[in-house]
Amino acid sequence: MVQTISEIEPTVGGGTARMLPETIEALERISRNYWWSWMPDGTSIFRDLDQEVWNECEHNPRRLLKETSDYNLARMATDPVYVGRVRRLAEDFDAYMSAEARTWAAEHAREISRERPVAYFCAEFGVHHSLPLYSGGLGILAGDHLKSASDLGLPLVAVGLLYHHGYFRQRLRRDGWQEESYNQIDVNDLPMHLVRRADGSPVYLEMEMRGRAVRVQAWRVDVGRVALYLLDTNVEGNDAIDQMITGHLYGGDRETRCVQEMVLGVGGVRLLRHFGVEPHVFHLNEGHSAFLTLELARELTARGLDFTEATRTVRERCVFTTHTPVAAGHDEFVAPLIEMCFGEAYWQSLGLTREEFLDLGRVKAGDDEELFGLTPLALRMCRSSNGVSRKHGEVSRELWNKMWPGRKVEETPITHVTNGVHAPTWVAPLLGSLFERHAGGDWTEALRDPAEWARVVASVSDEELWKVKRLLNRRLIAFVRDRLYFARQQQGETPEFAAGARTLFDPDALTIGFARRVAAYKRWRLILSDPERLSRLIMNEERPVQFVFAGKAHPQDQGAKMILQQMALWKLDPEIMRRAVFVQDYDQEIARHLVQAVDVWLNVPRRPLEASGTSGEKVGLNGGLNLSVLDGWWLEGYDGGNGWAVGNLTVSESVEEMDERDADSLYHVLENEVVPTFYERDERGIPRRWVAMMKHAIETLAPAFNSDRMVREYTRNVYVGRHEFPTAADSHGFNG
Numbered sequence: 001m002v003q004t005i006s007e008i009e010p011t012v013g014g015g016t017a018r019m020l021p022e023t024i025e026a027l028e029r030i031s032r033n034y035w036w037s038w039m040p041d042g043t044s045i046f047r048d049l050d051q052e053v054w055n056e057c058e059h060n061p062r063r064l065l066k067e068t069s070d071y072n073l074a075r076m077a078t079d080p081v082y083v084g085r086v087r088r089l090a091e092d093f094d095a096y097m098s099a100e101a102r103t104w105a106a107e108h109a110r111e112i113s114r115e116r117p118v119a120y121f122c123a124e125f126g127v128h129h130s131l132p133l134y135s136g137g138l139g140i141l142a143g144d145h146l147k148s149a150s151d152l153g154l155p156l157v158a159v160g161l162l163y164h165h166g167y168f169r170q171r172l173r174r175d176g177w178q179e180e181s182y183n184q185i186d187v188n189d190l191p192m193h194l195v196r197r198a199d200g201s202p203v204y205l206e207m208e209m210r211g212r213a214v215r216v217q218a219w220r221v222d223v224g225r226v227a228l229y230l231l232d233t234n235v236e237g238n239d240a241i242d243q244m245i246t247g248h249l250y251g252g253d254r255e256t257r258c259v260q261e262m263v264l265g266v267g268g269v270r271l272l273r274h275f276g277v278e279p280h281v282f283h284l285n286e287g288h289s290a291f292l293t294l295e296l297a298r299e300l301t302a303r304g305l306d307f308t309e310a311t312r313t314v315r316e317r318c319v320f321t322t323h324t325p326v327a328a329g330h331d332e333f334v335a336p337l338i339e340m341c342f343g344e345a346y347w348q349s350l351g352l353t354r355e356e357f358l359d360l361g362r363v364k365a366g367d368d369e370e371l372f373g374l375t376p377l378a379l380r381m382c383r384s385s386n387g388v389s390r391k392h393g394e395v396s397r398e399l400w401n402k403m404w405p406g407r408k409v410e411e412t413p414i415t416h417v418t419n420g421v422h423a424p425t426w427v428a429p430l431l432g433s434l435f436e437r438h439a440g441g442d443w444t445e446a447l448r449d450p451a452e453w454a455r456v457v458a459s460v461s462d463e464e465l466w467k468v469k470r471l472l473n474r475r476l477i478a479f480v481r482d483r484l485y486f487a488r489q490q491q492g493e494t495p496e497f498a499a500g501a502r503t504l505f506d507p508d509a510l511t512i513g514f515a516r517r518v519a520a521y522k523r524w525r526l527i528l529s530d531p532e533r534l535s536r537l538i539m540n541e542e543r544p545v546q547f548v549f550a551g552k553a554h555p556q557d558q559g560a561k562m563i564l565q566q567m568a569l570w571k572l573d574p575e576i577m578r579r580a581v582f583v584q585d586y587d588q589e590i591a592r593h594l595v596q597a598v599d600v601w602l603n604v605p606r607r608p609l610e611a612s613g614t615s616g617e618k619v620g621l622n623g624g625l626n627l628s629v630l631d632g633w634w635l636e637g638y639d640g641g642n643g644w645a646v647g648n649l650t651v652s653e654s655v656e657e658m659d660e661r662d663a664d665s666l667y668h669v670l671e672n673e674v675v676p677t678f679y680e681r682d683e684r685g686i687p688r689r690w691v692a693m694m695k696h697a698i699e700t701l702a703p704a705f706n707s708d709r710m711v712r713e714y715t716r717n718v719y720v721g722r723h724e725f726p727t728a729a730d731s732h733g734f735n736g
């Protein structure tokens with residue numbers, strides 16, 4: 001019998017609840033569902049309860065409610081204005097969660113139901129910065145996917161891993177070298193609860209890995225209407241090494257990575273089976289979860305199907321999104337590691353020989369030289385595969401055409417769904433309220449109809465929009481000064497030098513943001529390639545430019561750390577220092593401050609290596625202007641008037657030549673277009689041409705690059721709609 005997850009697992013737990021005063025009691029309930037994080041008054045309601053504790057506990061409302069003083073609770077519980085705000089938020093929450101709520105999916109995706117949901121698998125989820133289970137773009141995208149599925153009413157169950165140490169925290173030493181540290185998360189302090197049986201005992205999923213039995217438990221996190229399940233091997237009775245499988249996100253060696261991915265894929269399927277759920281479709285968001293297809297096949301061979309029949313059924317149910325445009329970026333393992341982790345019994349249960357099993361992860365059957373790749377496995381076992389932008393679809397077809405020998409590149413069955421961002425999460429509440437006033441109601445609804453949205457944007461006056469942007473810009477400057485002040489104190493700088501952070505930056509200057517992973521293809525070095533020309537831009541007294549940088553280097557990537565250090569040392573030039581800062585420990589909160597406030601967002605990846613990129617989309621929704629290489633999403637978004645292009649589309653043989661050309665183009669556009677347009681003011685001090693571009697960016701980019709559009713497109717074209725492609729397995733290989 002098929003049951004829905006909420007029927008089976010109604011218990012709410014997650015730390016003992018403190019008795020709150022009756023008038024604000026609803027905060028307890030609200031704090032247990034990340035829905036609050038994308039409501040305009042959600043963050044401020046918790047912050048206003050106790051600003052100091054809110055900051056200390058890094059914006060975790062569960063800890064806030066535990067740690068704030070009795071006096072504070074009593075004070076706020078008797079403040080009629082505050083009580084009214086809590087009541088309204090609680091009413092909105094109840095209406096949102098109500099089974100009667102009318103949603104897009106109830107009308108447009110009837111095939112997907114609570115009994116037959118989408119099962120969405122990903123190795124990282126960036127829901128909120130207080131839940132540190134993401135490293136960057138992939139996780140944030142997955143978080144946004146869940147929020148949009150929730151808003152649209154799309155029945156979706158998500159599966160990921162609970163990393164007890166999360167992703168690393170970054171600190172730069174005084175000499176600019178990155179140091180990493182890991183915190184330990186405390187499940188009792190987070191809005192999550194253990195999945196239990198009716199008798200209260202935890203549910204343990206049994207797995208066999210590395211020749212040992214491993215027990216896996218699961219935690220539930222609520223993201224609006226969506227349940228996110230996090231698998232966890234930190235269970236008593238497991239071997240100490242196995243307890244650490246779900247220790248760090250991308251922190252372990254290849255072997256750890258392999259068993260992590262087994263827990264995600266195999267364990268994830270077993271969890272859904274525990275609930276008796278038969279998903280309408282399994283969505284593999286990136287290859288990390290591709291082992292789930294093996295587990296689905298194993299279920300079927302256990303029922304007597306042969307492997308070929310089993311894969312046919314598995315393919316019917318699975319869809320795959322690839323996120324990487326470079327061969328080296330795809331997860332792969334050496335054969336002995338796969339053999340050791342799975343063990344002979346596993347492939348035997350599939351009715352396969354060792355060689356046949358290994359071939360599942362190879363492009364070419366029988367090629368001993370090839371590693372076991374999760375992307376070939378996913379491409380082979382899924383009925384639909386897609387990249388994350390139009391260009392990335394094209395690049396993926398070229399990259400993986402080899403899976404379909406005899407087919408032309410353009411016939412490679414990989415499509416694309418361009419990434420989008422969750423508008424209520426990323427648009428500044430102040431700007432959202434402006435949109436709401438002009439939309440006459442829920443502005444995110446208006447986003448669905450580009451003509452309606454254009455009307456909303458056109459009705460916003462230049463003055464209003466400009467004022468909001470300047471206010472947000474000031475907030476960013478204050479935030480940056482604060483962060484830098486504390487960073488300098490931590491680094492042991494003199495009190496005078498630390499205090500100097502309080503006066504950095506010019507509230508009226510053009511602010512450019514550059515924040516992303518420090519990876520070679522993102523070309524951080526390009527910005528510094530002509531330091532003198534850059535200094536002239538920054539130091540121009542009449543038309544100054546200031547930069548905010550942020551980003552983490554992978555702990556093992558020494559080259560990336562050197563780039564960071566170079567950046568840090570460059571900034572030590574006392575003149576530069578006033579107008580260029582590096583904010584440490586880039587995370588979702590810093591990203592939000594930046595994308596909501598910057599005037600210009602700079603992005604200079606080496607084409608075509610940016611699969612999509614989403615940070616520029618966040619900026620566009622907030623009326624910032626992108627100054628970016630024409631790659632990933634920007635190739636679709638740029639229309640000549642809503643931002644600027646760095647370089648052009650010509651391809652050159654030499655990497656150095658491309659870098660040089662793009663650097664020159666970058667400086668040229670900055671000097672001749674960006675800076676003059678920003679500083680061209682009318683008698684009221686408004687840069688009319690600039691604001692017109694801001695409006696044009698919001699008008700053209702917001703309807704196209706938000707995640708509601710993305711999830712609707714996945715639903716129509718991938719989950720329900722069927723682009724039937726013959727898959728790789730049909731044209732060659734292991735099972736005819």
Ligand SMILES: *Cc1c(COP(=O)(O)O)cnc(C)c1O
Binds near residue numbers: 137613
């Ligand atoms: C949006 C976001 C990203 C993705 O940024 P891109 O550089 O565009 O890929 C990464 N990290 C954080 C914290 C984000 O918010």
